[in-house]
Amino acid sequence: xxxxxxxxxxxxxxxxxxxxxxxxxxxxxxxxxxxxxxxxxxxxxxxxxxxxxxxxxxxxxxxxxxxxxxxxxxxxxxxxxxxxxxxxxxxxxxxxxxxxxxxxxxxxxxxxxxxxxxxxxxxxxxxxxxxxxxxxxxxxxxxxxxxxxxxxxxxxxxxxxxxxxxxxxxxxxxxxxxxxxxxxxxxxxxxxxxxxxxxxxxxxxxxxxxxxxxxxxxxxxxxxxxxxxxxxxxxxxxxxxxxxxxxxxxxxxxxxxxxxxxxxxxxxxxxxxxxxxxxxxxxxxxxxxxxxxxxxxxxxxxxxxxxxxxxxxxxxx
Amino acid sequence: xxxxxxxxxxxxxxxxxxxxxxxxxxxxxxxxxxxxxxxxxxxxxxxxxxxxxxxxxxxxxxxxxxxxxxxxxxxxxxxxxxxxxxxxxxxxxxxxxxxxxxxxxxxxxxxxxxxxxxxxxxxxxxxxxxxxxxxxxxxxxxxxxxxxxxxxxxxxxxxxxxxxxxxxxxxxxxxxxxxxxxxxxxxxxxxxxxxxxxxxxxxxxxxxxxxxxxxxxxx
Numbered sequence: 404x405x406x407x408x409x410x411x412x413x414x415x416x417x418x419x420x421x422x423x424x425x426x427x428x429x430x431x432x433x434x435x436x437x438x439x440x441x442x443x444x445x446x447x448x449x450x451x452x453x454x455x456x457x458x459x460x461x462x463x464x465x466x467x468x469x470x471x472x473x474x475x476x477x478x479x480x481x482x483x484x485x486x487x488x489x490x491x492x493x494x495x496x497x498x499x500x501x502x503x504x505x506x507x508x509x510x511x512x513x514x515x516x517x518x519x520x521x522x523x524x525x526x527x528x529x530x531x532x533x534x535x536x537x538x539x540x541x542x543x544x545x546x547x548x549x550x551x552x553x554x555x556x557x558x559x560x561x562x563x564x565x566x567x568x569x570x571x572x573x574x575x576x577x578x579x580x581x582x583x584x585x586x587x588x589x590x591x592x593x594x595x596x597x598x599x600x601x602x603x604x605x606x607x608x609x610x611x612x613x614x615x616x617x618x619x620x621x622x623x624x625x626x627x628x629x630x631x632x633x634x635x636x637x638x639x640x641x642x643x644x645x646x647x648x649x650x651x652x653x654x655x656x657x658x659x660x661x662x663x664x665x666x667x668x669x670x671x672x673x674x675x676x677x678x679x680x681x682x683x684x685x686x687x688x689x690x691x692x693x694x695x696x697x698x699x700x701x702x703x704x705x706x707x708x709x710x711x712x713x714x715x716x717x718x719x720x
Numbered sequence: 721x722x723x724x725x726x727x728x729x730x731x732x733x734x735x736x737x738x739x740x741x742x743x744x745x746x747x748x749x750x751x752x753x754x755x756x757x758x759x760x761x762x763x764x765x766x767x768x769x770x771x772x773x774x775x776x777x778x779x780x781x782x783x784x785x786x787x788x789x790x791x792x793x794x795x796x797x798x799x800x801x802x803x804x805x806x807x808x809x810x811x812x813x814x815x816x817x818x819x820x821x822x823x824x825x826x827x828x829x830x831x832x833x834x835x836x837x838x839x840x841x842x843x844x845x846x847x848x849x850x851x852x853x854x855x856x857x858x859x860x861x862x863x864x865x866x867x868x869x870x871x872x873x874x875x876x877x878x879x880x881x882x883x884x885x886x887x888x889x890x891x892x893x894x895x896x897x898x899x900x901x902x903x904x905x906x907x908x909x910x911x912x913x914x915x916x917x918x919x920x921x922x923x924x925x926x927x928x929x930x931x932x933x934x935x936x937x938x939x
Contacts, residue, residue, distance in 0.1 A: 454861030
């Protein structure tokens with residue numbers, strides 16, 4: 404007998420880079436050399452300041468980058484499909500919604516305002532599973548049920564829903580295709596604390612129990628702590644630390660000085676901002692991008708860029 | 721002194737969002753107002769900022785009973801309150817460079833000549849680099865744009881500040897930085913603050929006193 408093989412990762416991203424071509428031959432390096440893998444049932448929270456490249460990474464995984472973007476590296480799903488190399492037809496017909504579900508940032512803006520939740524769910528169920536009436540109605544209700552969206556609200560329009568219910572409607576839509584990978588881009592922005600916790604708990608339940616993988620992009624560290632098995636910290640387009648969530652939020656804590664600063668900025672901790680501002684992605688310094696804001700920076704930091712080794716990219720970690 | 725008495729306000733007379741709200745802030749005091757989303761706290765914040773006319777009740781600002789709201793508010797009262805909203809994208813004219821965005825209140829009140837110097841000083845205070853000032857909103861991040869919106873709110877040296885979910889879209893570091901800017905301004909000028917939000921940890925750390933929505937609405 405052979406021992407049970409470890410299941411292949413749901414998503415494995417290798418050296419993913421995205422840069423935008425700008426006028427006059429300039430480049431903006433939005434994401435550089437991102438490498439991580441997501442096992443079935445695993446939740447990874449990608450955290451960092453706004454403008455650090457998090458959302459560009461998500462767009463790259465769904466093939467939604469604008470025309471002036473150039474990508475390098477690979478992002479493979481369990482079946483070997485490289486999301487970066489796939490053509491638009493493949494992405495539209497077999498990836499979006501089917502193999503990668505998107506939980507959007509602003510459900511109120513994601514849902515079609517002039518149609519009821521039921522009509523949108525039925526359309527998605529019909530497109531993704533091929534269910535036809537009369538079974539369609541029940542299938543859509545079952546889809547709503549999975550995301551705990553109350554059946555009594557199915558005939559309402561998006562503007563008649565509270566933020567939490569709109570979020571559930573969007574989650575229900577994302578779950579319809581039974582995609583093994585869920586991508587959540589800032590799913591809790593603008594929600595109040597109770598709703599944030601409920602939303603992440605629900606996302607986590609859909610991930611854990613069903614063997615899905617979740618990539619959650621967020622700037623909300625409390626939400627990340629609640630949901631994540633692994634935390635990846637992004638700074639100026641690079642992953643500077645990737646570590647188990649328990650170690651990151653508990654003991655021994657983050658190892659990269661930027662990650663420490665970000666955590667210390669929380670009101671329940673020191674409530675002190677990281678001094679300075681992040682560098683422009685179009686004009687990154689030759690050394691560590693964080694050196695200008697780092698108390699421990701020395702000559703080496705300013706001249707040589709630290710590689711991500713042992714889960715952290717810092718000369719002093 | 722900022723006093724709200726029995727304020728009823730909303731967008732439909734038959735179904736007001738705020739019913740019978742009472743609130744008092746002493747000069748220099750900071751109050752955090754907590755409430756779940758959709759409870760009406762943003763509407764109340766708009767009333768305090770003199771941007772929304774209540775259907776009933778009185779607003780008293782430094783001894784003056786406010787009779788006109790929005791464009792009907794007298795300039796002396798309007799400029800006494802600075803406001804920062806939740807979503808900087810919706811609160812910034814996309815056509816204005818950040819420099820002009822911050823200078824707008826000065827221009828609107830006929831202080832064009834002091835604008836250049838004052839904008840530089842404000843930008844430094846909120847941590848906006850000189851190169852960012854010549855960009856338009858779509859060329860900066862949410863955090864950078866909110867810094868500009870805060871600078872704009874401070875431009876006329878208001879005696880009162882209303883921050884409606886100012887940091888809801890921002891990361892922890894930018895949140896801490898902007899709160900520090902507000903507190904630094906209050907330390908220097910003695911301005912009062914009404915901070916509206918849903919995060920008890922944040923408002924507890926930020927404000928001298930916090931109150932829950934249920935406690936100010938006596939129906």
